[in-house]
Amino acid sequence: MTISLAEIFDESYYLAQNPDVVEAINQGGFSSAFQHYQLVGASEERAPSYLFDPQYYAQQNPDVVEAVERGEYPSLVQHFIEVGAIESRSSTFLFSDSFYQTRYPDVVTAVEQNQFSSTFDHFLKFGEEEGRWPIALFNPRVYLERNADIAAAVEQGQYKSAFAHFAQLGIQENREFSQFVNLDYYRRTYASQLTQFYRTSSLEEVSLAQTFNHLQEIGLSQGLNPSPFVDVEYIRNNYSSQLTSFYQTSQVTDISFTQAFDYFTGVGLQQGLNPSPLIELTSYRSKYATELTSFYGVQSINEVSFTQTYNYLTSIGLEQGLKGASR
Structure with missing residues (x-):
């Protein structure tokens, strides 16, 4: 199973991003948006969907840009579907191959057994609609739970998935998308880093999309915290x-802060690891067993996972003034 150009193409996205294509189709110049992309758009490095960002791919892979310039590939997207995905190159800052492997070992096994050509291939064909996380910063289930209008739109088929809405509109609309991330907190706490990086004197000139991109691409790697509840x-x-x-290494210094965060959100929290010195999940479960079992509608605190405990602590528990640590 390999990736085809048609699979990575999204007609509604392409038309929304390219009004000139809409006009060209209306005038009979092209029979469809996909035909335009095949004949013109791909070589012009237009984005086929929210799953492939040519500008990002070019920035991350200067060797691919050179290969395209030499005529080895007709476009960046062609390199990605033929080679890049298999080489675990990221098509957009909204998908992390390394995180996907960390969180979903079943996908790693499926790729090793040649059921999929790459982890991205799995996400494209099944993972997105299954609600799997594309990156550590985005939780599809939380996104739908905390945005009822989006959940309804996905149910009605207006969007393919929670991720489809998030990638196109969610960041700009400052929607809640993860129990581990608070962009307002990040902006307040790291205002100087953001304004310096984007070369502006005012934080108001830094968009939410830029804030998210900074967190994903730079902040985590520098050990900046994505929320007041997580200390990487x-x-x-x-x-x-x-x-x-x-990660099969002898020194923790060989492990990046991003990898530490990926491990916590992908594996660690499920095992009961604490996200910061201010939160002790085991003690919290014991102290507020009545509240937790009542909220989740179960009889025993053993039926409440550490993930559920964390989610309750950072939302309902916080609103009720329940403290997160016993230290």
């Missing part, structure tokens, strides 16, 4: 044995 430096330092075992 604490996670890396406090769970060095788990991290070195998982």
Whole structure:
């Protein structure tokens, strides 16, 4: 199973982003949006969908740009579907191959067994609609739970998935998209880093999309925290044995802050690892067992997962003034 150009193409997205194509089709110049993309759009490096960003791909892969210029590939997207995805190159900052492998070992196995050509191939064909996480910063289930109008739109077929809406509109609309990320907090806490990076004197000139991109591409790698509940430096330092075992290295310093965050959101939280020195999940479960079992409609606290405990703590529990740590 390999990726085809048609699979990575989204007609509604393409037409919305390219009004000149709409006009060309109306005038009879092209029979469809996909025909325009095949004949013209791909070589012009237009984005075929929210799943492939030519500008991002070019920035991340200067060797591919050179290969296209030499005529080895007709376009960046052609390189990606033929080679890039298999080489685990990211097509957009909204999909992380390394995180997807960390969170979904079943996909890794399926790729090894040649059921899919790459992890991205799995996400494209099944993962997106199954509600799997494309990156550590985006939780499809939380996105739908906290945005009822989007859940209804997806149910009605207006959007293919929660991720489809998020990639196109969610960031700009400042929608809640993860229990691990708070963009308002990130902007307030790291205003100087953001304004310096984007070369502006005012934080108001830094968009929410730029804020998210900075967090994803730069902030996490520097150990900046995505929310007041997650301390990536604490996670890396406090769970060095788990991290070195998982990433198969002898030194925790070989593990980036981004990898530590990916591990926590993909594996660690499910095992009961704490996200910061201010939160002790095991103690919280014991202390507020009555509230947790009542909220989740179960009889025993053992039926409430650490993930559910964290979600409750950072939302309902916070509103009720329940403290997260016993230290």
